[in-house]
Structures are given as C-alpha cells and as structure tokens.
Amino acid sequence: xxxxxxxxxxxxxxxxxxxxxxxxxxxxxxxxxxxxxxxxxxxxxxxxxxxxxxxxxxxxxxxxxxxxxxxxxxxxxxxxxxxxxxxxxxxxxxxxxxxxxxxxxxxxxxxxxxxxxxxxxxxxxxxxxxxxxxxxxxxxxxxxxxxxxxxxxxxxxxxxxxxxxxxxxxxxxxxxxxxxxxxxxxxxxxxxxxxxxxxxxxxxxxxxxxxxxxxxxxxxxxxxxxxxxxxxxxxxxxxxxxxxxxxxxxxxxxxxxxxxxxxxxxxxxxxxxxxxxxxxxxxxxxxxxxxxxxxxxxxxxxxxxxxxxxxxxxxxxxxxxxxxxxxx
Amino acid sequence: xxxxxxxxxxxxxxxxxxxxxxxxxxxxxxxxxxxxxxxxxxxxxxxxxxxxxxxxxxxxxxxxxxxxxxxxxxxxxxxxxxxxxxxxxxxxxxxxxxxxxxxxxxxxxxxxxxxxxxxxxxxxxxxxxxxxxxxxxxxxxxxxxxxxxxxxxxxxxxxxxxxxxxxxxxxxxxxxxxxxxxxxxxxxxxxxxxxxxxxxxxxxxxxxxxxxxxxxxxxxxxxxxxxxxxxxxxxxxxxxxxxxxxxxxxxxxxxxxxxxxxxxxxxxxxxxxxxxxxxxxxxxxxxxxxxxxxxxxxxxxxxxxxxxxxxxxxxxxxxxxxxxxxxxxxxxxxxxxxxxxxxxxxxxxxxxxxxx
Numbered sequence: 001x002x003x004x005x006x007x008x009x010x011x012x013x014x015x016x017x018x019x020x021x022x023x024x025x026x027x028x029x030x031x032x033x034x035x036x037x038x039x040x041x042x043x044x045x046x047x048x049x050x051x052x053x054x055x056x057x058x059x060x061x062x063x064x065x066x067x068x069x070x071x072x073x074x075x076x077x078x079x080x081x082x083x084x085x086x087x088x089x090x091x092x093x094x095x096x097x098x099x100x101x102x103x104x105x106x107x108x109x110x111x112x113x114x115x116x117x118x119x120x121x122x123x124x125x126x127x128x129x130x131x132x133x134x135x136x137x138x139x140x141x142x143x144x145x146x147x148x149x150x151x152x153x154x155x156x157x158x159x160x161x162x163x164x165x166x167x168x169x170x171x172x173x174x175x176x177x178x179x180x181x182x183x184x185x186x187x188x189x190x191x192x193x194x195x196x197x198x199x200x201x202x203x204x205x206x207x208x209x210x211x212x213x214x215x216x217x218x219x220x221x222x223x224x225x226x227x228x229x230x231x232x233x234x235x236x237x238x239x240x241x242x243x244x245x246x247x248x249x250x251x252x253x254x255x256x257x258x259x260x261x262x263x264x265x266x267x268x269x270x271x272x273x274x275x276x277x278x279x280x281x282x283x284x285x286x287x288x289x290x291x292x293x294x295x296x297x298x299x300x301x302x303x304x305x306x307x308x309x310x311x312x313x314x315x316x317x318x319x320x321x322x323x324x325x326x327x328x
Numbered sequence: 329x330x331x332x333x334x335x336x337x338x339x340x341x342x343x344x345x346x347x348x349x350x351x352x353x354x355x356x357x358x359x360x361x362x363x364x365x366x367x368x369x370x371x372x373x374x375x376x377x378x379x380x381x382x383x384x385x386x387x388x389x390x391x392x393x394x395x396x397x398x399x400x401x402x403x404x405x406x407x408x409x410x411x412x413x414x415x416x417x418x419x420x421x422x423x424x425x426x427x428x429x430x431x432x433x434x435x436x437x438x439x440x441x442x443x444x445x446x447x448x449x450x451x452x453x454x455x456x457x458x459x460x461x462x463x464x465x466x467x468x469x470x471x472x473x474x475x476x477x478x479x480x481x482x483x484x485x486x487x488x489x490x491x492x493x494x495x496x497x498x499x500x501x502x503x504x505x506x507x508x509x510x511x512x513x514x515x516x517x518x519x520x521x522x523x524x525x526x527x528x529x530x531x532x533x534x535x536x537x538x539x540x541x542x543x544x545x546x547x548x549x550x551x552x553x554x555x556x557x558x559x560x561x562x563x564x565x566x567x568x569x570x571x572x573x574x575x576x577x578x579x580x581x582x583x584x585x586x587x588x589x590x591x592x593x594x595x596x597x598x599x600x601x602x603x604x605x606x607x608x609x610x611x612x613x614x615x616x617x618x619x620x621x622x623x624x625x626x627x628x629x630x631x632x633x634x635x636x637x638x639x640x641x642x643x644x645x646x647x648x649x650x651x652x653x654x655x656x657x658x659x660x661x662x663x664x665x666x667x668x669x670x671x672x673x674x675x676x677x678x679x680x681x682x683x684x
Contacts, residue, residue, distance in 0.1 A: 220413075221415075223379075225416075227401045326418040
C-alpha cells in the first residue's frame, strides 16, 4: 500500500476474528444490534477523544486524499503544479476511451481472478494436506508459512532471479522444453511470471487461515461425517467446506484486494526497468500516469473509477455471496 | 441387526499407554449392553474401536459375521450418537438426518419416509427445517438419535449421550432411549460413567476398570453378586460398605462381632454389606452414630464400628435409637479376597427376576 497513490479505497482492512466479520456484515445489512454493554461517560467530549486517533487516521489517509483525488480529477494540471484548468469530465472520457486503459483494466480483472483462484485453491489444498500430517507437522507448517515473512519486493526480486533471461533456472527449464521464455519482453511471459510470483507470495497467508479454520472444525463432527459419508471427497464437500465458508469468504475479499492493490510492489520490481508493453494492473498504471507521466488529473480520474469499481465489488460480495455463508 | 463379538480386544496408544486390554464380549442380537466405569477406564475407547474411529491394536471385533478391524466406519453399518451430539451445524434437522442415507444412495422417497417416521417417533416434526443452533439441548439430542435411527443400522453406539443434559431431561431421555431400542430391536452398545443410567438401561452391564472387564452381567446380577470389590463399590448408591473382617471357623467376625456364617477358609477378608441390607435391631453389631443424611424418602445413617465407618439406610419414620445395633441377613454378606479383591465363595444371594 505504501507505494500506491493515496486515493485508493481499500475494502475492509478488517482483522480476522469471525465475530468482527459477522458484526460488520450485520452492520452492513443494517441489523446492527445495540452493544451489549453501554459505557457512560461523564463528559460528552470524552468518547470523541478516544475516537480521535482512529478518526484522524481515517480522515488524513482516506477521506482527505479521496476528496483531493475527486477534485483533481476534474482539472488539468500543468506538470509543475503551477496552474490547473477545470476540464469537467474530460479526464474520465479520456481514460475510458483509451484502448490502453481498457486493456489494462481487462488484464487487471483477469489477473485478479487468476491470482485469487489459484492462491485460494492452492492454500486450501496445502492446508487440507497439512491438517492430516501428524508427524513433523510443525516443521511442515513453518516451511509453508515462512514465505509470508518475505516482503513483496524481495519476493519479486527472488522471482525475477528465477526468471532471469540469462541465468534464471525457470528460463532454462522452459528452454529444455524448447520454449524461449522472455520475461520482461514478451507480454504473456511477463504476465505468467507476475501471476506466479503473486500467487506464491499469497499462498502462505491463505494457508494459515484455512489451516486454523480446518482445526476449528469440531472433532466429533468430523467423526460423525466419517460414519455418515463413504468417501473423503464427500466428507470434505458436504461437511468441511461449508464449515470453512466464513474463512473462505473473508479470504476471498482479502485476496481480491491483494491482487488489485498489494501486488504493486511485485509489479514494480518486474516491469520498472523493462521495455514498454508489459502487463500491469490499474493501480500501477495510476502510479505511472500520475507520478511518471505527471498527469495528475488523468491519474486521479482513473483512481476514482477504481474506487467506484472496488466499492461495487464489495457490495456484491457482501450482498450476494455472504448470504450463502453459514457462520457457526 | 446383528451380534457383536469382541475377541481379546486391546488398545495401546503410540506413546505405549494401554487403554484397553483383553476384552472378550459377546453381544447378542438386539441386546442393550452398557459399558460402565469411572473416567479413563477405557469404555469410550472400546466403543470407538467398535465404531472404527480408533484403530484396534490387538484382537478382533466382529459385527454380525464380518470381522471389521480393517473396515471403514462408514462401511460397518453402525450409527453413533455422540456426547456433544456432533450435528452438522450448517444443515437443517432434516438434512442432518438424511445425510447418512443420501451417501448410501437410498432412494429419495425412502429417505423422506424414514426421516418422517423418525421425526414422528422423536416428536421432531415441528423442527425439521431448523438449524441445530436454534434447538435446545434435548432437541439436539433427539436429532442425534434420529440421525442414528433413520440409518436402520446393525447396531447403535451411544457415547455418553445424556451427559450434557440436565438431570430431569436425562431421566426422561433415558426412558425414551430404552423404549426406542426395545421397539426397534437394534443391538445397542452404550457408554456411561453414571451407574444409575447403566442399571436402568442395560440388558447386561459390562463394568470396566483400568481397561479391563471387571464383570459382565445383568444389572441385578451385578448388584447382588458383584465379582470384585471394585464392582461392589462402583454399582449401587450409597456405595456398598467394604470392611476389614476375619473368618474364623466358618463365621465372619467384624470388629469382634459375629456377623454370620461364611463359606471361606480362615483368615482376613473384605466384607461387603449393602447399606440397604443393614438393619438396626435390639442386639447385633454395636455402632456409634457419626452423622445423618436426610433424603426425604429415606435416611442414610453414617456410623462407626470400632475404627471402621459404614452407612446404612433407614426409613425416616423410624426414630434414630440412642444405641444402635446392626444386623444383616446371612445372604447379604459378600466376602472378597483382601489381596485381589475377587469374590470368595458362593454365598447364596437371591437374584430377583428382572421385570420383562
């Protein structure tokens, strides 16, 4: 996040405990109940003092930049920031009618979809397998989780070493099969490397959550399923998976956010010193246009569009998907 | 429906701890067997071995004619009721009951019929479309029972199914389980640590201690002819008085007082007398009153005879005498070996016929 322009809304930076999510979801549906215990303050200002740090963070880092972004999206600013001309919706029409913008948007959607699907799927697979390991379980888990401790740019650097066009083992491996892998030059080769690194980086996160979700499935319920269902697949599909649904829903939101925003560092490392025509996400394009291209107005318009898309996505997720989730 | 045969069954955990050893048991078709014992006696482990949730270390378990040691739990044709119900929280009551059948490719119409029948028997009709969390403890217990019934298995396995219910509900559910099992005629294996539950439910009791079988018998046999001091102390409330006594010339001598005849060689013995069998009389074993427990319908008097304490039951209508002397019928004297705790001799204890 630190690299990305400040005007982007991040849906739900919510801590994991289930109750918090359930409460948030309730609040979203407008069913928020009165808190169990009401705290009385002697002076009316006291609660606001307690709220101040949190409010300050939200206002300074979210509302203020958002307003800035919306405002500057209606202006055309000169590169040195001396003057700005009101241009109405021109920045928006420019962005939406630009083929480059649309192809980046398409790539972003595909990238988010693939990264989310793969990192959720592989994370779940590894968690299910790790859950069954009894001997050496802690070593196995530590090895899987340790990747999460690597910072995204470092992960991308490691990835680029592996994909290096001269000495990268992956490039050599592809060469063995007669394929000339050109990461950083060929659009789809770069997209492949980008996806692989992004997925690799995210798997441990999903793994941790899925594993703890699996371990919270009551033993006796598993045993009841062992008697009721004949195949491991039936037990997993009918009993374990529905009980994992709250975890999966939470991870889905987090993973989409990750693919859209938090892959910035990875993309930056992969594409910044490479020739043009490399794939990138909308967030990275906003950064490029705004800070490299000095087109603050256009970049702001793009970030407002992204904000709207993400907001819409969040609504869809909570309104339609969450209904199907059973909270224990 | 089928008989269950356990041959030299034993369980040793990876750490070398032996939970169950050398259990031999033949359960007849349609019989209600209760495994009873204190916590950690291996009764649940034994049940879980029959269910297939625990690997069998030694010996053989057969359901019907089939040795099931290597057969998956789902293929053993048993249904289990768990202590904490183990209902699937995301399924409705109906789905919970139907799930096992669905996995066995039972035709839809048949599933519906069986679920409806079970719901009728257990009075769950009104709750079929509810999720378990919207049910009370007793209702959840019924759903767990229903899930077992609809399967129409060879055997029911109950793992302390009533221990999470309150006392009143426990008594009524106990009766229902018994009636249901009689009606369906399905072999049942039931684990409990509650000796009252064991006595009331069982056709035959299996008393376990430290992973070994202490005694197998009908509730009345076990009550009237306990095979060991452990069984004597475990079954019955208040617990049987176990006292240090001596046999001298075919008479039992307790604290210097002749209690009655004994068919045992001379020497020290453990004398067991049920609190219900002791009676105060004008003459007999002189005792000093220690304290009194009033139970309403009866009264338990705790008394000391020499240095040994014993309890006896008296009707609350009888006044507590100043000086208490206790007598006992000769048939009610149980003699046990002091070293091994095993029953000595054939004291002719009248075994009442069980009510059919």
